[in-house]
Amino acid sequence: MEIKITSNLKSYESKWSEFNIKHPQGNVFQSPEFFKVYQGTINYEPTVWFALDDKDDLCGLLVANKIKQFNKPMEGLSSRSIITGGPLVLDYLHLSKLLNCYSEENGNKVIFTQVRNLFDKSGEHDIFINGGYEYEPHLNYLIGLDEIESAWTNLNKKRRTSIRSAQKKGVTVHELKDGSEIGTFYDLIKATYKRVKVPLADVSLFKSAYKHLDQEKMVKYFFAMHEEKYIGALALLNYKDRAYMWYLGSLGEYLKYN
Template identity: 35%
Template sequence: MNKELKYVFDPTQVERLKWSEFVSGHPKGNIFQTPQMYDAYKTSKNYDPVFVACLDTEGSIRGLLVGSVFSEKDGALKNLISRCIIFGGPLLSPGVPAIDFVQRYNDFVKKKAVYSRLANLFDNSKELSGIESVGYEFKEHLNYNIDLARSQDEIWNSIQNTRRRQIRRGYRRGISVNISFEIDDIADYYGIVLETYKNAGLPLQDISFFESVYNNLSREKNILFFSAYYEGKLIGHRIILSYGNRLYDWFAGDNPKERDKYTNDVLVWEVLKWGNENGYEVFDFGGAGEPGKEYGVRDFKEKFGGKLVAFGNYLIVHQPAKYAMLQSLLKVHRSLKRSR
């Protein structure tokens, strides 16, 4: 352990401005490591935010991690399915030993979460080299990043022909798109996402999470709503997070009865076009599943001309017995779903 570094686990022990400046000044700084995202976790149902920072002898931040312990259920099940997810962290300065940092994190969270996942937004293979020695396992996971710094014609021409036709068709069939940093009622957007997730057989976070993220990120215009309307009615949307020179695909949903309008295709194009016009350089498409496994979402995202990246995740199991039980329950759940 580096004795010159002091570790803190309470965000009030760090000046908020210094925290923001550390994230914004880090080459891999991202929206998920900001004070605003920590605050959003703090006021969301079923979320317990996690904060770890290491400070040098002068009190400057040298490393930082923001995540959250999350469980869809309360009661007895909560202890079985609680896990900590860290998007885009930790952020470490040169010279900070990754092994020491994640070991401090492990010691802090191991009684709160059955397992943890470091979801990489960049290639962190050098920064996190060696953390396998303290229990982490690298898991392959894909994503698409779309270059927004090209000309708009280049972005358009990189989209598959079929998608381009569908986008044109959507406009011809009467779709209009509104782009805004503020909305009147998050419940309208949540309802569409909830229905989309139900149809896909996926769980969705409580509405308080959406409300809290909106309330905390909208102040500095770090959240955008791309809303598709047909005859004055909201039929689909994409919620986008913005930070630095990047846009992040966050949540999306559409009305399945209106899919002849190609809502999703039109909305993705509107995001790419807006990002290009407003000086953003990268659109992070928000994940494309595991290689070798069929995933319809990946098939959709592939058609928009992005670069396939494999930054992966790091997984660590803190409570092996509970994790084994959880995997068994998930296997039974999947089997029951297939038999229906």
């Protein structure tokens, strides 16, 4: 079967959403909705590749996001590309073709590409290694939320004690009211990233997520408050049957309430 690779966004956007939803590993980061989030973020440059069979049906998908630190002429020497939750394919053959096309297009545009797996990709390791990638083990926590009591019981004793203590001290949790609170949310996240010395995306990422995902109930922003003061923030991404803890932050002086 002949496989064609294209980045023609307009021709396949409707098929893209259906493919991602039906794929067993389909996720929010490979969705057309999140692609728009990337497009609305300063210093982000997303691209998408589709693998098509001889009937012009999708059999593979790869969404990558180039993150730029500087503009030209230093752009290529300071940019990295992140592929989160992808590629998504129906057959290993499609994966090889997608990766080859991606590498040919981006080889000299970024200093490295990082693939952030959300599922077990052990069956694809050889293909990635042959494509020049290196594998590093990582840990994802998957927590079942079907039964609230079970989720609570599965927390370690120290964590349950911390939650009860925060409740007794008057800490409450509220959902973001509207887009005007994005700045407050960002300040709390920024405080944490500054404390641990990790770079943070521009505030436009969170504004874009609210713009493109809120009405679809694909994003939720939450605040922790104490005596009418914002002390913590959490962003969740919702897609299919999963909620992804996206960003989390708090003021340093309130870490004792965590």
